[in-house]
Amino acid sequence: MEIEINTPILELNARHAESNRQLLAKEQVYMLDIMASPGAGKTSCILSVIDRLRSQLRLAVIEGDVASDVDAQRIKQAGLTAVQINTGGACHLEAMMIARALDALSLSEIDFLIVENVGNLVCPTEFDLGEHARVVILSVPEGHDKPQKYPGIFASADAIVVNKIDTLPLFDFDMAVFKETVKAMNPTAPVFTVSARTGEGMDDWCEWLANQVADVVG
């Protein structure tokens, strides 16, 4: 029943995603979709990436939230352009919302557009936004068993980031088990271990990101 009901929404979404993809290709903008649980540190990671890449790339951010503009304010304080999308209750971003945000941005002045999805490990997975890649961020306090419980998002990600590794001594997070589980469901996605707070591991992830962007922006 659920598939039947969702099909028209997903078909409509796919059309908008395709049109976003064409626009981004034409304007030579690389778009990354960042997905995670609430509180995994998406905005902090984005700020850390901005810090490291802003000297070589022109960045902008689309912030997706059910409500509030707390995150967009943080990005703007860093001196970046941020478009806030309030989903008004919806648990994920859709391609049509991104289309409106792309309209509001000066794409010719952007190389690397980061989309922060709504904090949710389930629903955003289903919705293609027209992005070039998807990254899922898991934070150490959430526990290493999350890929077993939310397999869809971990299986479909292009890269997986484990954040808050500075708190590893405090939590029972078994990194070896985590990496093994992820490898079994998604053998090609690299796993980056970082701390947005201390900066540990951010250079490796940013190098991967910069290479991804370079492939598109040239």
Next chain:
Amino acid sequence: MEIEINTPILELNARHAESNRQLLAKEQVYMLDIMASPGAGKTSCILSVIDRLRSQLRLAVIEGDVASDVDAQRIKQAGLTAVQINTGGACHLEAMMIARALDALSLSEIDFLIVENVGNLVCPTEFDLGEHARVVILSVPEGHDKPQKYPGIFASADAIVVNKIDTLPLFDFDMAVFKETVKAMNPTAPVFTVSARTGEGMDDWCEWLANQVADVVG
């Protein structure tokens, strides 16, 4: 558009919720719906509640997950009855899933039935399960700004539990701001601060729970 599409689902859900409610009243079972982000510590909190209340109440647990039975196994290891619901991709439990689980349980042998919803701060809010009360658990590492970003779940909860308070020194979690925000959107819900790991604060929350159950079970 979204509301239009969802209406039949929510209407159907409301009918099943009502029938669950009647069954629970007849069988004198108190049902609690526990909602939280992935990794907030729902299962650990439930195990801690079981520990404290099992000598006075007959408990059972319904575990909701997108996939896996990791959590149900943990409950069973504690010697309790646990029914696992795998939603097969769905981001929340629905009343019809609960109806099937109630069917599988010996309700005459249960006073207090705890439902662990899928880890998600958005979607479960919309679906009445026929429960007596809802508790939302937020963990310290997620940050104190979550009520602003996910207002629906915090506004509709009957009680709010802040878990992992043993990690407060490690994170920038402003408890005063959190309590103020929550109070503004939900003046009547008590806020309990706990650590499932150290046991701190669990007695207060369990006392509240036991009183809630006593009102129904008598």
